[in-house]
Amino acid sequence: xxxVIQSPRHEVTEMGQExxxxxxxxxxxxxxxxxxxxxMRGLELLxxxxxxxxxxxxxxxxxxxxxxxxxxxxxxxxIQPSEPxxxxxxxxxxxxxxxxxxxxxxxxxxxxxxxxxx
Amino acid sequence: xxxxxxxxxxxxxxxxxxxxxxxxxxxxxxxxxLFWYKQPPSGELVFLIRRNSFDEQNEISGRYSWNFQKSTSxxxxxxTASQVxxxxxxxxxxxxxxxxxxxxxxxxxxxxxP
Numbered sequence: 001x002x003x004v005i006q007s008p009r010h011e012v013t014e015m016g017q018e019x020x021x022x023x024x025x026x027x028x029x030x031x032x033x034x035x036x037x038x039x040m041r042g043l044e045l046l047x048x049x050x051x052x053x054x055x056x057x058x059x060x061x062x063x064x065x066x067x068x069x070x071x072x073x074x075x076x077x078x079i080q081p082s083e084p085x086x087x088x089x090x091x092x093x094x095x096x097x098x099x100x101x102x103x104x105x106x107x108x109x110x111x112x113x114x115x116x117x118x
Numbered sequence: 119x120x121x122x123x124x125x126x127x128x129x130x131x132x133x134x135x136x137x138x139x140x141x142x143x144x145x146x147x148x149x150x151x152l153f154w155y156k157q158p159p160s161g162e163l164v165f166l167i168r169r170n171s172f173d174e175q176n177e178i179s180g181r182y183s184w185n186f187q188k189s190t191s192x193x194x195x196x197x198t199a200s201q202v203x204x205x206x207x208x209x210x211x212x213x214x215x216x217x218x219x220x221x222x223x224x225x226x227x228x229x230x231x232p
């Protein structure tokens with residue numbers, strides 16, 4: 001299995017530009033999570049989906065952030081317009097949460113996208 | 119609300135020393151899951167272990183061992199005979215439902231010097 005795939009790995013953009021981060025979860029996983037990691041705030045959840053449906057987006061900082069999961073194998077996190085304070089590493093993770101199925105409840109993380117907004 | 123506290127922000131040891139990373143959690147739920155993740159300098163997050171709230175057995179995996187104590191709400195991680203390759207940031211995390219979001223601690227940066 002290829003694991004969770006994220007693209008791009010690095011993104012440098014200018015303030016005001018639209019940024020789209022992409023994630024392909026592990027095939028068969030029914031949960032998908034977007035996390036952000038910064039020095040100031042550590043690792044924090046932005047939003048998560050179950051069976052492609054957004055369950056909790058209370059961590060999304062503001063309306064500039066939006067996330068979609070059009071199908072079980074693809075999700076996007078969009079920032080429009082981007083600001084320097086959005087600079088961070090964005091992780092996507094997926095998990096399989098069905099009792100009796102291993103590895104139950106373990107979240108597998110992608111390599112992250114390092115976003116720099118100038 | 120859930121909370122995970124890793125009081126040690128940074129630990130430095132010399133190779134072959136044993137080291138324990140502390141993790142204290144808070145939750146009102148009776149069913150929950152505890153995790154440890156490793157983040158090496160390359161940046162990825164590597165799963166190390168998951169523990170259910172109803173299973174207090176300690177676990178050993180090679181040089182790694184975990185001590186789960188519900189009475190003190192702690193889930194500590196010990197590396198025996200540390201090696202330079204153990205240098206990383208280690209995160210403790212909590213989930214109150216299967217498949218649900220992880221609440222992370224602030225992480226402990228472990229530096230193992232040769």
